[in-house]
Amino acid sequence: xxxxxxxxxxxxxxxxxxxxxxxxxxxxxxxxxxxxxxxxxxxxxxxxxxxxxxxxxxxxxxxxxxxxxxxxxxxxxxxxxxxxxxxxxxxxxxxxxxxxxxxxxxxxxxxxxxxxxxxxxxxxxxxxxxxxxxxxxxxxxxxxxxxxxxxxxxxxxxxxxxxxxxxxxxxxxxxxxxxxxxxxxxxxxxxxxxxxxxxxxxxxxxxxxxxxxxxxxxxxxxxxxxxxxxxxxxxxxxxxxxxxxxxxxxxxxxxxxxxxxxxxxxxxxxxxxxxxx
Amino acid sequence: xxxxxxxxxxxxxxxxxxxxxxxxxxxxxxxxxxxxxxxxxxxxxxxxxxxxxxxxxxxxxxxxxxxxxxxxxxxxxxxxxxxxxxxxxxxxxxxxxxxxxxxxxxxxxxxxxxxxxxxxxxxxxxxxxxxxxxxxxxxxxxxxxxxxxxxxxxxxxxxxxxxxxxxxxxxxxxxxxxxxxxxxxxxxxxxxxxxxxxxxxxxxxxxxxxxxxxxxxxxxxxxxxxxxxxxxxxxxxxxxxxxxxxxxxxxxxxxxxxxxxxxxxxxxxxxxxxxxx
Numbered sequence: 001x002x003x004x005x006x007x008x009x010x011x012x013x014x015x016x017x018x019x020x021x022x023x024x025x026x027x028x029x030x031x032x033x034x035x036x037x038x039x040x041x042x043x044x045x046x047x048x049x050x051x052x053x054x055x056x057x058x059x060x061x062x063x064x065x066x067x068x069x070x071x072x073x074x075x076x077x078x079x080x081x082x083x084x085x086x087x088x089x090x091x092x093x094x095x096x097x098x099x100x101x102x103x104x105x106x107x108x109x110x111x112x113x114x115x116x117x118x119x120x121x122x123x124x125x126x127x128x129x130x131x132x133x134x135x136x137x138x139x140x141x142x143x144x145x146x147x148x149x150x151x152x153x154x155x156x157x158x159x160x161x162x163x164x165x166x167x168x169x170x171x172x173x174x175x176x177x178x179x180x181x182x183x184x185x186x187x188x189x190x191x192x193x194x195x196x197x198x199x200x201x202x203x204x205x206x207x208x209x210x211x212x213x214x215x216x217x218x219x220x221x222x223x224x225x226x227x228x229x230x231x232x233x234x235x236x237x238x239x240x241x242x243x244x245x246x247x248x249x250x251x252x253x254x255x256x257x258x259x260x261x262x263x264x265x266x267x268x269x270x271x272x273x274x275x276x277x
Numbered sequence: 278x279x280x281x282x283x284x285x286x287x288x289x290x291x292x293x294x295x296x297x298x299x300x301x302x303x304x305x306x307x308x309x310x311x312x313x314x315x316x317x318x319x320x321x322x323x324x325x326x327x328x329x330x331x332x333x334x335x336x337x338x339x340x341x342x343x344x345x346x347x348x349x350x351x352x353x354x355x356x357x358x359x360x361x362x363x364x365x366x367x368x369x370x371x372x373x374x375x376x377x378x379x380x381x382x383x384x385x386x387x388x389x390x391x392x393x394x395x396x397x398x399x400x401x402x403x404x405x406x407x408x409x410x411x412x413x414x415x416x417x418x419x420x421x422x423x424x425x426x427x428x429x430x431x432x433x434x435x436x437x438x439x440x441x442x443x444x445x446x447x448x449x450x451x452x453x454x455x456x457x458x459x460x461x462x463x464x465x466x467x468x469x470x471x472x473x474x475x476x477x478x479x480x481x482x483x484x485x486x487x488x489x490x491x492x493x494x495x496x497x498x499x500x501x502x503x504x505x506x507x508x509x510x511x512x513x514x515x516x517x518x519x520x521x522x523x524x525x526x527x528x529x530x531x532x533x534x535x536x537x538x539x540x541x542x543x544x545x546x547x548x549x550x551x552x553x554x
Contacts, residue, residue: 152469157464158464158466161460161464162469162473164464165460168453169453173450179510180442183441184442187441187509188438189439192427193442197446233460238456238459238463239526241525242522245517245518272513272515
């Protein structure tokens with residue numbers, strides 16, 4: 001049994017936490033400054049509440065960070081400042097160069113992670129990639145859970161690189177497709193594009209119709225993830241423009257965070273209206 | 278029967294010309310400065326050879342421009358300088374803003390075109406979009422041929438906009454996928470990406486393996502086409518970075534023009550070697 005501090009129980013984090021609890025581990029979370037929705041998710045996942053980060057870190061051997069990519073460094077620094085001496089695992093969608101900053105802080109106690117797939121409610125759809133000398137410690141925590149784990153051995157930041165490569169396609173093409181739909185709308189050729197896209201590319205038109213509802217609530221956090229991917233391309237001296245553009249697309253949709261199932265045609269209005277910002 | 282000057286009989290142009298000849302039209306081409314390969318294609322398509330552009334334009338009612346996008350303006354200007362007074366149709370992969378420059382030259386005698394699909398050797402795979410007040414004249418030329426034609430009515434530059442939207446996805450995602458393969462190679466996670474991509478996204482790994490052979494010989498002309506698409510996004514105040522990045526990917530592959538079936542793994546070397554240029 002390992003005691004783990006989970007920062008923070010969002011949709012993905014609480015589902016990972018639930019898998020750890022079912023596996024016999026004790027999983028803490030910090031309630032200070034978190035919303036009621038987070039508290040409800042934490043309770044549902046049988047996580048153990050602690051009031052403050054300073055109190056929580058004294059209870060655990062492992063800290064697992066699952067948060068929006070733009071908060072990853074801030075969370076890592078806050079934990080380090082408490083004097084925590086255990087293993088720190090960042091499972092966020094960050095560039096290897098961003099992950100390097102956490103490696104610089106934690107050294108051999110750092111495990112780089114990258115999650116591919118949805119919150120692990122069922123078996124076989126979610127992979128947690130891990131890298132670094134202590135990767136096996138995190139892998140063991142998830143043994144026999146609904147989370148498939150895999151240690152990548154080509155360098156301590158491979159897990160982040162893998163996550164970036166994977167999301168580069170899925171979220172990059174979704175942004176591209178929404179951008180093209182907006183382009184067709186602007187130039188008055190949506191009907192012709194619908195005809196072309198309906199017969200070709202596995203009914204790309206239907207896919208594009210599902211992309212509005214599928215991304216609108218998550219776009220606010222996709223934007224910084226796209227910037228991390230752009231940074232990953234830049235770090236390899238490959239062109240970063242695909243994901244800088246994707247970040248701009250998702251930024252223009254950020255205000256749709258609290259709306260349910262926004263139709264693609266309405267998303268296009270946000271993309272085209274974003275021009276005046 | 279209409280006399281048409283085709284500039285120039287490349288793979289696409291000669292196939293369009295062949296369709297026109299079979300439809301009873303006389304199709305001229307200008308041999309001056311063209312290669313033996315072009316001459317062979319023109320002969321194969323039963324096109325009528327003329328020595329110079331100045332001589333050719335006196336023979337025809339219609340000029341049809343089918344050339345790499347970066348030559349479209351130069352070809353359009355050269356024809357205008359001969360004093361040609363007939364209909365000028367540009368069927369190239371150019372931005373509406375580029376097409377506008379030809380509209381400025383030819384006015385109502387200009388027909389904007391955009392070709393989607395392969396050279397029309399069989400029925401049902403190639404569409405020629407047309408726009409502008411004289412679009413029907415070009416549509417009639419191709420009646421009952423293997424080229425499906427469609428007039429777009431939302432403005433005189435709709436055909437170019439449609440072509441840009443279509444190619445934005447096909448060639449844009451191909452460049453993105455090749456870029457991600459190079460990214461994975463750089464960060465040492467190609468094996469993990471292969472495992473993910475083999476089971477997901479309609480076997481995206483196999484698609485990526487076909488993309489090297491499928492694009493390497495054409496990349497030199499895809500690069501300027503991607504810049505035209507970037508310009509099209511820019512003209513709508515939508516992010517142009519997707520296709521600026523795609524242009525960079527294809528630029529790094531440009532020297533593969535004369536090689537057959539270059540494997541994707543070898544293309545990646547060009548993408549990564551391009552960093553030192």
